[in-house]
Amino acid sequence: MVFGEAMSGILYGVGLGPGDPDLITLKSSKLISAAQVIAYPSLAGGDSFARAIAADLIKKGTEEIVIDVPMSIEREPAQAAYDVGAAKIEAALLNGNNVVCLCEGDPFFYGSFMYIYARLVDKYPVEVVPGVTSITACAARAGTPLAARNERLTVLPGPLSAKELSIRIQGAESVAIMKVGRHLEKIRVVIEGLGLSAQATYVERASLPDELVCPLIDAPKKAPYFSMIIITKGADPWL
Amino acid sequence: MVFGEAMSGILYGVGLGPGDPDLITLKSSKLISAAQVIAYPSLAGGDSFARAIAADLIKKGTEEIVIDVPMSIEREPAQAAYDVGAAKIEAALLNGNNVVCLCEGDPFFYGSFMYIYARLVDKYPVEVVPGVTSITACAARAGTPLAARNERLTVLPGPLSAKELSIRIQGAESVAIMKVGRHLEKIRVVIEGLGLSAQATYVERASLPDELVCPLIDAPKKAPYFSMIIITKGADPWL
Known part of the structure; x- marks a missing residue:
């Protein structure tokens, strides 16, 4: 410098x-x-x-x-x-x-x-x-631990293609999909195709007064830019 | 509840x-x-x-x-x-x-x-x-932006096998390898094998008084548990 x-x-x-x-x-x-x-x-x-x-x-x-x-x-x-x-x-x-x-x-x-x-x-x-990122803020609000022990966490931006999202979701125990916005429907189809809908949580505007947290299957049709989907496949906190 | x-x-x-x-x-x-x-x-x-x-x-x-x-x-x-x-x-x-x-x-x-x-x-x-994670704290100290635009960030624990690390590093623009500790040498070999040593930064005890930040090639032989390697392959902040 x-x-x-x-x-x-x-x-x-x-x-x-x-x-x-x-x-x-x-x-x-x-x-x-x-x-x-x-x-x-x-x-x-x-x-x-x-x-x-x-x-x-x-x-x-x-x-x-x-x-x-x-x-x-x-x-x-x-x-x-x-x-x-x-x-x-x-x-x-x-x-x-x-x-x-x-x-x-x-x-x-x-x-x-x-x-x-x-x-x-x-x-x-x-x-x-550094600051608190939206991924851990969303996980906190969703009540879903992101990663434990030797688990792999993958962070993916929503604008990626369906094929790319699908490939990357498969190789990680936990996935955070950022910037969902207008890509919600595409992402929903990908997650459904992988049989992971039941493990997916939708979080909108985490930590703000108008925050929304719900299972992905109950998510609204339209998502704002500041929205995220968290998928946790593995962690059994009892073992 | x-x-x-x-x-x-x-x-x-x-x-x-x-x-x-x-x-x-x-x-x-x-x-x-x-x-x-x-x-x-x-x-x-x-x-x-x-x-x-x-x-x-x-x-x-x-x-x-x-x-x-x-x-x-x-x-x-x-x-x-x-x-x-x-x-x-x-x-x-x-x-x-x-x-x-x-x-x-x-x-x-x-x-x-x-x-x-x-x-x-x-x-x-x-x-x-939620709190500030070590990954963004390490990135801040290393001066390496973690992810931009549609880049994918993968977080991997150091104890994973060399093969698993190698596969996962290849599919992401940015990688943070946590809990390096006694796995340092194994991880170093993997990164060298992928030709990514020049893009890898080693960070030990980020934000603490005895913090150490250096290129991976200059990292010490022994790493404490609270150490991390950040690899950034892509981001050109000018484009």
């Missing part, structure tokens, strides 16, 4: 957990409260979920850098937005300010922080503060 | 994160500070890592239930210890006390809490509070 300026600030990427502000760590909490500058992504000009989770910790007068990520299947527009966001963060760091970048869940677990990280890690000191 | 007594206490299984007390969540922190009774495992009469992480939060006068888990390859002695521990916790719950069970990392992610959970969940109210 080469630092651009001896007096530059530190960039913190802080995990906020799945949504309940009480699932923020003490470390992230302290960093947010003490921040001179915070940064966070906002999707297509809408509200920022990350900012909402941290809202009660943000002090008045804190400078806020909004990284406005456009909705697009193409990758270039989002990457251009990260270029702009990283440049704003860099300016703050060069002014000697620490910048706390707010990340839903964990910064390195399906998070957008890695795009900011990649742009700045070679030039400025960066610290990543 | 059927509750044994209208006035019985609540059992909380609280995740403490990977070791740095600052990586405890606000929720776990509050529950521990307010606890009338805490419970935690201790391996073979030794110190409890879970208790050590939470030490500064435990108030004087808090009743402590130690679940003394014997060292044994056989499963029966440990299960007998969980029987004894669960009975002590049950007695406290029946007295109307809440019991906060301290869990390293996350209670449902390779944790022993599931054995207590299985014994009591049908009889008493239980709440599981």
